[in-house]
Amino acid sequence: MRLLCALGLFSALLHVTSCLLIGAFNIQCFGTSKSKKTDVMDIIKEIVLRYDIILIQEVRDTDGTVTQSLMDLVNQGSPQFRNISSDPLPLGPGSYKERYLFLYKFQTVTVTGSFQYTASGFERPPYVVKFSSTQTAVTDFVLIPIHTKPGHAVEELKALDVVVDAAKQKWTNNNIMVLGDFNAGSNYVPTRTRSTIPLFDTNVFHWLIPDNVDTTVSKSGQAYDRIVVTNDMYRGMNPRRAGIFDFEKEFHLTLDETKAVSDHFPVEVKLS
Numbered sequence: 001m002r003l004l005c006a007l008g009l010f011s012a013l014l015h016v017t018s019c020l021l022i023g024a025f026n027i028q029c030f031g032t033s034k035s036k037k038t039d040v041m042d043i044i045k046e047i048v049l050r051y052d053i054i055l056i057q058e059v060r061d062t063d064g065t066v067t068q069s070l071m072d073l074v075n076q077g078s079p080q081f082r083n084i085s086s087d088p089l090p091l092g093p094g095s096y097k098e099r100y101l102f103l104y105k106f107q108t109v110t111v112t113g114s115f116q117y118t119a120s121g122f123e124r125p126p127y128v129v130k131f132s133s134t135q136t137a138v139t140d141f142v143l144i145p146i147h148t149k150p151g152h153a154v155e156e157l158k159a160l161d162v163v164v165d166a167a168k169q170k171w172t173n174n175n176i177m178v179l180g181d182f183n184a185g186s187n188y189v190p191t192r193t194r195s196t197i198p199l200f201d202t203n204v205f206h207w208l209i210p211d212n213v214d215t216t217v218s219k220s221g222q223a224y225d226r227i228v229v230t231n232d233m234y235r236g237m238n239p240r241r242a243g244i245f246d247f248e249k250e251f252h253l254t255l256d257e258t259k260a261v262s263d264h265f266p267v268e269v270k271l272s
Helices: 002-014 038-049 065-074 150-171 191-196 255-261
Strands: 020-030 053-059 081-085 097-105 110-116 127-132 140-147 176-181 205-207 225-230 237-244 267-271
Touching: 020 140, 020 176, 020 225, 038 065, 038 255, 053 140, 053 176, 065 081, 065 097, 081 110, 097 127, 097 140, 110 150, 127 150, 140 150, 150 176, 150 191, 225 237, 225 267
Parallel strands: 020 053, 140 176
Antiparallel strands: 020 267, 053 097, 081 097, 110 127, 127 140, 176 225, 205 225, 237 267
């Protein structure tokens, strides 16, 4: 664990840059039980410290205690993160709820607006956030998180272009990134369905995490987690810096230690 902390500190010191590193991480079943596991939370902390903005999904936090535990940990000693999150989102008629949670470094990034998408079409409807930064050529940009229901991934991905249009019209801004667990592997989003999904229109959108990138800890061969940007946003990207962050390899973890954190790796991209 000392090695892990040293690696995290070294990474944080290196990440003094005029670019922003943006990530999306589905932390499997991130609720009260996981937030009380010190070794797991230490790893999550070091992952968070890597980013200027990170979207966290599967946050099971109806009363805010899980978010507060994470914020206390990442800001320990030297406060640098703030957060913004959706209200607990319904997943059908049951009591199970999740939040979309963004953590961001307030010295490099500010939040300038947000809205909850409320139209039908999503089990976890996107919570759309507008950010601003003086560190990048694209100074104002919009992040749209999505965590699709696996069996409904095609239908939810079809509906995302309407959310993109809503954000564009609200803020007159087409610097837009859609990110998260799309469940966009071939088992849930077969190739034959992609012509029906506007987000796959290569004249309008760029998929920065390609199909051959395995985003799963189990090495299932599936690119579930994705980052997609509009043409305008793409002009400020460094697509060569898009991929997964393999924290198992980076922190020299065992497979069991890795799986205790999540069944997904974070996906990330650098905004130049």
